[in-house]
Amino acid sequence: MPEAQAATKMTSMDKYRFKRALEEIEKVEGRGTELVSVYVPPDRPIFEVTNYLRGEYSQSSNIKSASTKKHVMQAIESIINRLKEYRMPPPNGLVCFVGHKSVGADQTKMVAYVLEPPEPVQSFLYRCDSRFYTEPLHEMLAEKDVYGLLVIDQGEATVGLLEGKRISPLKNVQSLVPRKHRMGGQSARRFERLHEQAVHEFFKKIGELATEAFLNRRELKGILIGGPGFTKDTFVKEGYLHHELEKKVLGTFDTGYTDESGLRELVANATDVLRDLDLMREKTLVQRLMEEIRKEDGGLAAYGEDQVRRALELGAVDTLLISEGLRKFRLEIRCPNCGHKETRTVADESTLPKCPNCGHEFVVDSKTDIVDAFSTLADRTNAKVELISADSDEGELLMKAFGGIAAILRYRVA
Numbered sequence: 001m002p003e004a005q006a007a008t009k010m011t012s013m014d015k016y017r018f019k020r021a022l023e024e025i026e027k028v029e030g031r032g033t034e035l036v037s038v039y040v041p042p043d044r045p046i047f048e049v050t051n052y053l054r055g056e057y058s059q060s061s062n063i064k065s066a067s068t069k070k071h072v073m074q075a076i077e078s079i080i081n082r083l084k085e086y087r088m089p090p091p092n093g094l095v096c097f098v099g100h101k102s103v104g105a106d107q108t109k110m111v112a113y114v115l116e117p118p119e120p121v122q123s124f125l126y127r128c129d130s131r132f133y134t135e136p137l138h139e140m141l142a143e144k145d146v147y148g149l150l151v152i153d154q155g156e157a158t159v160g161l162l163e164g165k166r167i168s169p170l171k172n173v174q175s176l177v178p179r180k181h182r183m184g185g186q187s188a189r190r191f192e193r194l195h196e197q198a199v200h201e202f203f204k205k206i207g208e209l210a211t212e213a214f215l216n217r218r219e220l221k222g223i224l225i226g227g228p229g230f231t232k233d234t235f236v237k238e239g240y241l242h243h244e245l246e247k248k249v250l251g252t253f254d255t256g257y258t259d260e261s262g263l264r265e266l267v268a269n270a271t272d273v274l275r276d277l278d279l280m281r282e283k284t285l286v287q288r289l290m291e292e293i294r295k296e297d298g299g300l301a302a303y304g305e306d307q308v309r310r311a312l313e314l315g316a317v318d319t320l321l322i323s324e325g326l327r328k329f330r331l332e333i334r335c336p337n338c339g340h341k342e343t344r345t346v347a348d349e350s351t352l353p354k355c356p357n358c359g360h361e362f363v364v365d366s367k368t369d370i371v372d373a374f375s376t377l378a379d380r381t382n383a384k385v386e387l388i389s390a391d392s393d394e395g396e397l398l399m400k401a402f403g404g405i406a407a408i409l410r411y412r413v414a
């Protein structure tokens, strides 16, 4: 994997926009096998891709259904045309989704999406199906938090990293600790001392390895420690880890192995803890909001679309909390008859009222996703934006009680 050219880090807003685009793309259904998905890795010259597509184009003349044949050929042509803008793909490559989507009885409409993905496309792919192929993009969107991993017993230890879902072993060390067996009396005590000394040396060494591997990683969210029996707990309790690392230990977990497979066991056994951590941040934010709201003077909180917009415009918002589940648009609408203008938030464009002055239908001048609209406002005054997932309890509370929009304020707004 080309680690060096990893994508520039996406902000949560970039991610949100990308997710929304994916949602749109995944809704598209073709009447036949006629939706074309093309993944272009960053190092693939565009002319090679174009040549490949020309091959597919002539192949598709064999398609039996006349309408499917026409649609597939049009889709491929359209992609070839779009690729003309490039000589080489952008740093992360390109992903194209083009085809005719079914829009009710016998009707179709051509759609085309060309995206620069958040991470490098790994391999070239061409697919023609009744749906667009988006799986690889979901993988890219998955959270990529970094955790330190350490599995240890008296005989062996392995240090590794967990990045997103990827586990990478960094170092495996065998100890020189002699095994305990046989022997009684004097020699047993002497052996015991030697044994303890050897364990101590081994733990010290592993502690140093952990420092080397983890201490300078500021993005490290926590450290998971595993191994069979009590050794791992002794290791943590007796202070073999650097004190800064000790603070990051999320827990110890039983594993049967202390090699690379032990790292995998460790991650599997710590799944619940990792998931809870993610939700914890959101929980804390929403709880903080609730505390403010409960204060007698209303506290440093605002909620609901209008109140929060006003606070944002005044620059009074410290943290904007906005639900990922919000599916609304901000529309600028105009009456073409009398010129009356309004701005409205709607879930569905087809439910617009008639002009209050003359009863004419409105036309839409601009349409912005409401999450986008609010984040843009927030950016202007450097307010933090926190997207709260829709499926947690706190996310649900934010959605149901406050319409998905709330804010923690810098100062009270009268």
Ligand code: ZN
Pocket (backbone or CB within 6 Å): 335, 336, 337, 338, 339, 340, 355, 356, 357, 358, 359, 360
């Ligand atoms: Zn009018």
